[in-house]
Amino acid sequence: MFGFGASVRTQTPEFNQEKAWDFLLAQTDLGPRAPGTDGHYLARDLFVSTFRKYTDRVTEQEFTHTYPYENNAYNFANIIAEFGPESGERILLGAHWDTRPWADKEPDFRKRSQPITGANDGASGVAVLLELARVFHEQPPPIPVTIVLFDAEDMGKSNMLDEYAVGSRYYANQLESPEHYRYAVVVDMVGDADLRIPMEANSLRITPALTRHIWGIADSLGYDEFVDQAGDPIHDDHLMLYRHAGIPAVDIIDFHYPNRYQNFWHTLKDTPDKCSPRSLKIVGDVLVHLVYGNQPVLQGDRE
Numbered sequence: 001m002f003g004f005g006a007s008v009r010t011q012t013p014e015f016n017q018e019k020a021w022d023f024l025l026a027q028t029d030l031g032p033r034a035p036g037t038d039g040h041y042l043a044r045d046l047f048v049s050t051f052r053k054y055t056d057r058v059t060e061q062e063f064t065h066t067y068p069y070e071n072n073a074y075n076f077a078n079i080i081a082e083f084g085p086e087s088g089e090r091i092l093l094g095a096h097w098d099t100r101p102w103a104d105k106e107p108d109f110r111k112r113s114q115p116i117t118g119a120n121d122g123a124s125g126v127a128v129l130l131e132l133a134r135v136f137h138e139q140p141p142p143i144p145v146t147i148v149l150f151d152a153e154d155m156g157k158s159n160m161l162d163e164y165a166v167g168s169r170y171y172a173n174q175l176e177s178p179e180h181y182r183y184a185v186v187v188d189m190v191g192d193a194d195l196r197i198p199m200e201a202n203s204l205r206i207t208p209a210l211t212r213h214i215w216g217i218a219d220s221l222g223y224d225e226f227v228d229q230a231g232d233p234i235h236d237d238h239l240m241l242y243r244h245a246g247i248p249a250v251d252i253i254d255f256h257y258p259n260r261y262q263n264f265w266h267t268l269k270d271t272p273d274k275c276s277p278r279s280l281k282i283v284g285d286v287l288v289h290l291v292y293g294n295q296p297v298l299q300g301d302r303e
């Protein structure tokens with residue numbers, strides 16, 4: 001393209017993978033961010049101060065929750081940052097920021113009461129969203145975006161699903177005008193160096209058009225890490241947004257970490273060396289193109 005008379009075209013801004021990676025390490029450097037620990041408080045401060053660099057609309061939504069298997073109530077906070085025009089239809093991008101207090105999938109049962117580092121399960125999704133916040137500050141998104149870092153996602157137990165995703169359920173139940181949200185995208189476990197992201201089965205069932213739109217963006221960018229296949233159903237924050245606020249919601253998650261034959265999920269092996277800046281970049285690029293591209297028509301995606 002050359003100078004005079006050339007049409008003005010909005011450039012899609014650049015998602016910086018080194019910066020995203022630094023945001024991942026900034027979290028894991030704090031140690032485990034399990035509720036009630038120093039790491040949890042420090043991480044919360046980190047997120048608030050980082051968001052405040054990029055927007056003056058940052059909210060800490062505090063709440064408490066008592067788990068049936070814990071003696072005391074815990075203090076939690078969802079961290080909310082808003083970008084772009086202050087009114088009108090918007091989209092929501094979310095990730096959970098707490099890390100699991102117990103490595104209960106650790107092969108060595110003596111280590112199962114130790115907290116995980118959560119480089120992938122926790123830090124990776126947040127890292128992508130913090131870098132997106134920087135991008136939104138550089139070039140305001142054409143549609144308003146609300147970023148929410150959900151607390152209290154990962155203190156559930158397998159036989160008590162309601163004790164998972166407590167923060168996103170609280171957020172969804174408190175939301176005053178959920179109809180303003182066109183859709184939501186949740187990112188979780190997106191840092192795996194061996195990245196493979198099928199279409200999460202619940203997303204495909206409840207929000208098929210948006211799911212296919214997102215995987216289509218990945219395909220157009222040449223990212224075959226987004227696999228055009230249905231994956232396992234995952235109980236995650238997106239279900240709370242859909243069930244309790246009626247927001248069409250998709251979960252971008254690579255649950256098999258690192259693959260079907262080995263498992264680092266909810267073990268002490270969930271550390272930065274199992275993750276890669278490139279994986280954050282792939283997911284970040286897809287989200288940048290989702291936000292700055294033409295918005296999808298979501299026929300059938302809202303009840």
Ligand SMILES: [Zn+2]
Binds near residue numbers: 121
């Ligand atoms: Zn987890």
